[in-house]
Amino acid sequence: MRRYDFALVGFGNVGRALARHFVERRASVLERFGIELALTAIVDRDAMVFDPAGLPLADLARWKESYGALVAWPGMQPAARPDELRSRGIEGLVLALPTNLIDGQPGLGLARAALDCGLDLVLADKGPALHALPELEEAAARVGASVGTSATTGSALPTLTVLRTWFGAARIDSIRAVLNGTSNLILNRLRQPGVSYADALAEAQREGIAEPDPRQDVEGFDTAIKLVILARGLLDPALTFASVERRGITDLPELLLESARRGPERLRLIGRAFRDGDRARVVVAPELVSPDDPFHPLEGAEKAVTFRSADLGDLTLSGGASSRTGTASALLRDLLAAARARR
Numbered sequence: 001m002r003r004y005d006f007a008l009v010g011f012g013n014v015g016r017a018l019a020r021h022f023v024e025r026r027a028s029v030l031e032r033f034g035i036e037l038a039l040t041a042i043v044d045r046d047a048m049v050f051d052p053a054g055l056p057l058a059d060l061a062r063w064k065e066s067y068g069a070l071v072a073w074p075g076m077q078p079a080a081r082p083d084e085l086r087s088r089g090i091e092g093l094v095l096a097l098p099t100n101l102i103d104g105q106p107g108l109g110l111a112r113a114a115l116d117c118g119l120d121l122v123l124a125d126k127g128p129a130l131h132a133l134p135e136l137e138e139a140a141a142r143v144g145a146s147v148g149t150s151a152t153t154g155s156a157l158p159t160l161t162v163l164r165t166w167f168g169a170a171r172i173d174s175i176r177a178v179l180n181g182t183s184n185l186i187l188n189r190l191r192q193p194g195v196s197y198a199d200a201l202a203e204a205q206r207e208g209i210a211e212p213d214p215r216q217d218v219e220g221f222d223t224a225i226k227l228v229i230l231a232r233g234l235l236d237p238a239l240t241f242a243s244v245e246r247r248g249i250t251d252l253p254e255l256l257l258e259s260a261r262r263g264p265e266r267l268r269l270i271g272r273a274f275r276d277g278d279r280a281r282v283v284v285a286p287e288l289v290s291p292d293d294p295f296h297p298l299e300g301a302e303k304a305v306t307f308r309s310a311d312l313g314d315l316t317l318s319g320g321a322s323s324r325t326g327t328a329s330a331l332l333r334d335l336l337a338a339a340r341a342r343r
């Protein structure tokens with residue numbers, strides 16, 4: 001049996017979902033993999049709670065939900081830097097901070113500092129992956145650590161790591177995807193009589209799948225971020241977010257909505273990444289898809305992605321949970337992979 005301590009930075013919807021899911025799964029991780037995972041530090045906006053004997057995670061989650069912050073929790077201490085966490089026996093760091101599109105901060109700075117001192121990194125925060133994934137992966141390789149990106153590119157769908165292994169040396173020509181659960185839920189609900197855009201968005205927020213700022217979902221930013229992370233890993237490492245052509249679902253023409261309500265076609269917010277000479281391009285836009293399209297049957301907040309490869313043909317993956325638990329499970333998968341790689 002081996003023990004692997006990890007810390008969590010950011011105790012919002014995703015951070016708390018991870019804490020709760022971890023409580024449910026840690027015994028089976030130990031039984032199935034012989035690894036005792038221990039969440040020993042949670043860093044909130046203002047302070048940190050740390051206990052090498054393990055934290056009362058359900059109580060902490062309830063406290064945060066009741067009071068909005070952990071700062072008054074008995075025994076809180078100043079937030080530790082990643083190197084201080086390392087010296088307290090922690091081996092992995094989960095970042096569940098809000099995604100900052102502009103420069104990836106403060107997550108990116110923390111991610112670099114974590115890898116500098118040899119911690120494994122597991123990302124829910126998409127900012128560091130969007131801005132610097134190749135750099136972070138190189139830094140991790142130098143110190144024998146890993147970077148988990150499952151929760152940045154669709155959570156329940158197989159991750160960049162899995163896909164790289166799966167495709168091996170095969171050439172990937174394009175990626176076409178529905179990767180934003182909130183937008184897909186809204187587009188599906190708008191087909192139902194009497195359901196408004198605001199009702200559908202409120203449902204996604206209640207389910208905890210909407211971004212803290214839902215404009216990231218409905219204006220296509222989240223889809224674009226995920227496509228850029230995937231495309232940089234699989235098509236073109238130099239692709240930039242600034243080059244993405246993006247249209248969301250906030251001002252859908254009435255004609256398009258009527259077609260989706262009355263006809264057999266359905267509306268989807270689709271991201272495409274494809275080769276254009278030596279470079280790759282990403283385009284995000286709403287589209288009507290016909291009944292024979294693999295994205296047509298996606299219900300609720302489901303996601304899907306098709307990879308087109310001249311060598312391997314088309315591969316479509318669809319479904320999987322689009323939920324807080326799905327994201328928590330993806331984070332736990334990355335943590336487990338990191339812990340197993342260290343053995």
Ligand SMILES: NC(=O)c1ccc[n+]([C@@H]2O[C@H](COP(=O)([O-])OP(=O)(O)OC[C@H]3O[C@@H](n4cnc5c(N)ncnc54)[C@H](OP(=O)(O)O)[C@@H]3O)[C@@H](O)[C@H]2O)c1
Pocket residue numbers: 009010011012013014015043044045046068069096097098099106124125126127151152155208209210211212323324327
């Ligand atoms: N929701 C999903 O299904 C989903 C799926 C995959 C990935 N993600 C990503 O996961 C991340 C977290 O999403 P969420 O829904 O959990 O957001 P959230 O509820 O807003 O949680 C973010 C947490 O980070 C805390 N925080 C902000 N700045 C901080 C800092 N400098 N130091 C420490 N903590 C800080 C916030 O503190 P306060 O509570 O004090 O504001 C909040 O608790 C986002 O990047 C999102 O894109 C979300």
